[in-house]
Amino acid sequence: MCRTREFVSRAVSGRSIVIAGLGILALDRWLKLIALNQHRIGHDSSFFTYFENDRLFGLIKFDQSAHLGISAVILSLIAGLMIFAKRRGALGLFRGGFFILLGGLGNFIDRIVYGPVIDYVRPHSLLPVFNLADVLIFTGMIVLIGTTMRVKSTKVDR
Secondary structure (H helix, E strand, O other): OHHHHHHHHHHOOHHHHHHHHHHHHHHHHHHHHHHHHHHHOOOOOOOEEEEEEOOEOOOEOOOHHHHHHHHHHHHHHHHHHHHHHHHHOOHHHHHHHHHHHHHHHHHHHHHHHOOOEEEEEOOOOOOOOEOHHHHHHHHHHHHHHHHHHHHHHHHHHO
């Protein structure tokens, strides 16, 4: 049991999480270019498609400058959360914030370069289209929720 815990601890070390996160962000950028090029030549598929998401969080439509301003404020707040978490030694909050920040940066780059966010994965016609940056954001949220639940259950146990 102790060896398993030690292996997991090494697997989710800070350096490996940074490398994995940056790798996923790079892959997201590359897949967005592929989706854009496939769309330009008319080769969208049912699973790998091109979709311009011009709404904030997929819900609210603003003009481009408002999108950029709101996104910059949110990314700054997340960076502040990460600094706070790092100083307090809250690695779970830091890691969750890191994934959210990376995903947010991926989508923010889209807003600067293309205007809308480029989504390209559609697993089913009834499900929304998303991209790997969205997966990073979702993963970060799961890490934050898991960390918060673990902290609360530890306090209740005491």
